[in-house]
Amino acid sequence: MNQLEFLMDEAKEKAGLPSDYKLAEAIGITRQTISGYRHGRSYPDEYAKAKLAELTKRTFREVTARLEIEREVNPVKLKYWNDVLEAEKKKGPDHDGLTLSDDWRARRDSNARPLPSEGSTLSS
Numbered sequence: 001m002n003q004l005e006f007l008m009d010e011a012k013e014k015a016g017l018p019s020d021y022k023l024a025e026a027i028g029i030t031r032q033t034i035s036g037y038r039h040g041r042s043y044p045d046e047y048a049k050a051k052l053a054e055l056t057k058r059t060f061r062e063v064t065a066r067l068e069i070e071r072e073v074n075p076v077k078l079k080y081w082n083d084v085l086e087a088e089k090k091k092g093p094d095h096d097g098l099t100l101s102d103d104w105r106a107r108r109d110s111n112a113r114p115l116p117s118e119g120s121t122l123s124s
Helices: 003-015 020-027 031-038 046-056 060-071 075-091 102-110
Strands: none
Touching: 003 020, 003 031, 003 046, 003 060, 020 031, 020 046, 046 060, 060 075
16 A cells, blocks of 8 residues: 555544545545545645645645655655654654644634735735
């Protein structure tokens, strides 16, 4: 089993999702895209990686590192991703890293400014 399959199965388990169809819904992609991931025909974009991080309760950096380690052929880049993964593992699950927690969302949403309407200008 490759890392992407492992992360998708872990996401299903941790989120209580019974099928790839429900996982696809939770991520916001099609079931065919999940099938493409499972069969190596496609690779998740940053949004899908962020959603996998959220569902697995891992950091975005860890998810990205796990996936890049399997794909990377450049030894310098491979070492970088291995170092990132090791650093994320040392931080543990409760660090204040790049997890997409509800607390983070609350802080983000409370600081959000509405977008200006067309034709208006931003003022400080």
